[in-house]
Amino acid sequence: MKAVLVRNFGPIETARVEDVPSPAPGPGEVVVDLHAAEVNYPDILVMEGKYQVKPPLPFSPGKAGAGVVSAIGQGVSGLKPGDHVALQAEYGTFASQIVLTADNCHPMPDDMPFRVGAALGLVYQTAHFALIERAAMKPGDTVLVLGASGGVGSASVQLARALGASVVIGGVKGARNAELARAAGCDETVDLTMDNLRDGLREKVRAATGGHGADIVIDPVGGAVTDAALRTMAWCGRLVVVGFAAGDIPTIRTNYLLVKNISVTGLQWSDYRERDPDGVHRVQQDIFTLWSEGKLTPQIADTLPLAQFADALKRLQEGRAHGKIILIP
Ligand SMILES: NC(=O)c1ccc[n+]([C@@H]2O[C@H](COP(=O)([O-])OP(=O)(O)OC[C@H]3O[C@@H](n4cnc5c(N)ncnc54)[C@H](OP(=O)(O)O)[C@@H]3O)[C@@H](O)[C@H]2O)c1
Known part of the structure; x- marks a missing residue:
């Protein structure tokens, strides 16, 4: 072979x-x-x-x-x-x-x-475990997905939409990626290469969520983007660290967590294959069902x-x- x-x-x-x-x-x-x-x-x-x-x-x-x-x-x-x-x-x-x-x-x-x-497979499993298992997503949550045009990102956008998010915002690099993120189901996109991202991202997310902020952030990007994303979060928000596509592993300022009761959690999806194979099967069947219903493409x-x-x-x-x-x- x-x-x-x-x-x-x-x-x-x-x-x-x-x-x-x-x-x-x-x-x-x-x-x-x-x-x-x-x-x-x-x-x-x-x-x-x-x-x-x-x-x-x-x-x-x-x-x-x-x-x-x-x-x-x-x-x-x-x-x-x-x-x-x-x-x-x-x-x-x-x-x-x-x-x-x-x-x-x-x-x-x-x-x-x-x-x-x-x-x-991999990216939808990762997105599903990030949203449901790690971030305890419920219908009506507002979701900010970073790297929303990428593999994990676009799967997270589609799943958040399919699972009943009220608003899905995609953080992207450039106009071409914004188009992809919108095609995946984003209501709004934000260019992560903008000047003064720390303030700009917060303003955009607030505007898109009627001042509420992001209940959930899915973060496969890391670097300086993570710090800016933490500032967009709603009270009791949950940020899931998924990867570091930007190359740098960020350091988190814990005062943000205290002030708004924010949780930051990690996801290493492949561990679930070993530790919870039944959970992985259940999630895969859920993903296949959502595909059959026309909710994932x-x-x-x-x-x-x-x-x-x-x-x-x-x-x-x-x-x-x-x-x-x-x-x-
Ligand atoms: N924890 C887990 O279980 C798990 C599972 C799967 C993947 N991962 C990790 O997750 C990360 C992403 O994987 P993926 O498959 O989604 O990769 P991907 O398809 O390459 O997507 C990465 C996304 O991040 C964007 N990006 C890269 N650098 C950026 C920056 N500096 N600022 C803003 N956006 C930036 C990319 O935009 P451009 O395309 O324009 O560069 C792209 O949209 C990787 O680190 C991977 O190892 C983790």
């Missing part, structure tokens, strides 16, 4: 597509013939050796995908060869096949294309052959993806 192989941690261009032996399932495992793999920002961090989990070398990157079960190991129940599944893995979806524990596979609705199954910008993985990752790294890129193994 074909697989993108990382033999040494480093720049994404140093990985190559190679022929490797097909995997066989062990007890509790399944082999899936992959028809689509989603490209995500953390893939770059994993390949560069900058991610919290470093796979043993050599390895294939890729955390999400969809395909057809082709073999099952001893003790697997609930899945059979021929089933269409979406899946999440620590790594390994940039390949024509993957072996993984059956727990990490989610049966897809019959009418769901593979590229959609792949795109409704992943913004797929492009589908590329596996051989163009480096091009896809470069576009994401340089802010030129403008939506999700799907690799077709």
Whole structure:
């Protein structure tokens, strides 16, 4: 089978597509013939050796995908060869096949294309856990999503909308990204590159929420943006730290938290795969149901052959993806 192989941690261009032996399932495992793999920002961090989990070398990157079960190991129940599944893995979806524990596979609705199954995985799971599990979102909440044109951001916008947020505001970089964020469902967008962001963001969020402020902030961006976002928050607001796409890890001034009873909480979604697999299954079925009801539409910008993985990752790294890129193994 074909697989993108990382033999040494480093720049994404140093990985190559190679022929490797097909995997066989062990007890509790399944082999899936992959028809689509989603490209995500953390893939770059994993390949560069900058991610919290470093796979043993050599390895294939890729955390999400969809395909057809082709073999099952001893003790697997609930899945059979021929089933269409979406899946999440620590790594390994940039390949024509993957072996993984059956727990990490989610049966897809019959009418769901593979590229959609792949795109409704990692970032939608992250957004769902951020909004519901960490931020205790309820219908009527006002939500500020930072990086609203990105993977986690646009999924958070769509889910906040689908789950009954009263106002969804997207923090973005530039006009093109503002369009994407509006297409995902934002009522308002704010350009995070504006002068005096600390005051400007607060004014914009206040105006969009009738003076109330943001009940929830979803923050996959970090850097100076986090400080400005904290100043937009409503009484008893909840900010979820999801990532640091801006590159800098912010330091939080705790006086903001005291003055408005604000909670700041973190999310490491992949931990839930290990610690709460039933919760991850429940959330995936909820995401699939919302898709079937027409409430979620992943913004797929492009589908590329596996051989163009480096091009896809470069576009994401340089802010030129403008939506999700799907690799077709
Ligand atoms: N905690 C978890 O479980 C979890 C799960 C998934 C992802 N993550 C993390 O979340 C972060 C985002 O992931 P993603 O998949 O959403 O990435 P992405 O698709 O690249 O989106 C990042 C977004 O942030 C914007 N951005 C980057 N730098 C910015 C800045 N200085 N100011 C304002 N906006 C900025 C980007 O705009 P441009 O495109 O214009 O640059 C883009 O809209 C990454 O750090 C990733 O590792 C965490």
